[in-house]
Amino acid sequence: MKRLYRGVLLFAASMLCALGASAQPYPNRPIKLIVADSAGGAPDQLGRLLAQKLSDGLGQQVVVDNRAGAGGALGAEMAAKSAPDGYTLLLTTTAIYAILPNLRKNLPYDPVKDFVPISRIATASNVLVVNNELPAKDIAELIKLAKEKPGALNYASAGVGTPAHLAGEMLNLLADIKVVHVPYKGAAPALTDVIAGNAQYIITSPIAAGAHMTGGRVRALATTGSERNPSLPALPTIGDTVPGYEITQTWGIVVPAGTPPDIAAKLNGEIVRVMSQADVKDKVLATGATPAGDSQAAFETYMAKERQRLGEVITRRSIVLTD
Secondary structure: OHHHHHHHHHHHHHHHHHHHHHOOOOOOOOEEEEEOOOOOOHHHHHHHHHHHHHHHHHOOOEEEEEOOOHHHHHHHHHHHOOOOOOOEEEEEEHHHHHHHHHHOOOOOOOOOOOEEEEEEEEEEEOEEEEEOOOOOOOHHHHHHHHHHOOOOOEEEEOOOOOHHHHHHHHHHHHHOOOOEEEEOOOHHHHHHHHHHOOOOEEEEOHHHHHHHHHOOOEEEEEEOOOOOOOOOOOOOEHHHOOOOOOOEEEEEEEEEOOOOHHHHHHHHHHHHHHHOOHHHHHHHHHOOOEEOOOOHHHHHHHHHHHHHHHHHHHHHOOOOOOO
16 A cells, blocks of 8 residues: 555656646757758858857757758758647748749648748848859850850759759749759858859859858859849849849748747747847848848748749749759
8 A cells, every 4th residue: 555655646746747847938948940951051050140049048059950951841841740849940941931832742841831930030132153263254244155055054052942943043044045953962062062163153142152252262243132132232133134033032930830829929029039139130231131030920921922923933934843
């Protein structure tokens, strides 16, 4: 009887401890931030900046987990299958929420059903940078060179289905040129090969290319937005030479579907607060991107519009993934 009584007491004590742990305010343990890109790329740089600031604000360590592959689908799938408890975040990208859903029929995640939007963190028009040895000083000269040597030039991207891939194919189609796509596992190795001359150019984020541009390792020709990038005002847009050309890139945070609304709201508040800090703004602006922070509803609306807009471009230009 004493043994039974003692067992009941031990069981009750363990249940009380478990209930006490579960009742602790969020967060009470480290948080994982999945970045679906390799170390050094634009999402990784933004993710690490955000993780550091969130760690300070939330009082728990936020750890970046790089999961590069499949144009971002690998990391997105991992996040979608994670527990909806607020301890797994995904740094989503234009590729993850807008491009891949329009290019692939059998994605391992659903950009709408599998995630709860939290907030945008940054947005930027991309920049086309070329190897220093390429004899093209502007977009018109690049197009002329490509037409003189169809199929002889290569452009690098951070992977199949990424914004860099779509941006390159959009230029191929609208400028009526044939430049061969060479995919890599992330922006960092792609840029390395452009610097080495194994690929002639890449259309990538100013965040990824910024240090290489400043260091003179690559030469920037133009940006991809409808207007000049305020951080790179000396550069024209590709659309100035190729009418109709426009593609921008946005990064944001989402969590697995089913995450409690109060946790999602707390994360939104913290992220908006972080992205409004003066030092964070300065660091993001210095890379050529613009810091952002908005409501969950606003981010959800933005992603839906981008999905539709880029989907229309993909359909109209008959862009199909074959690799």
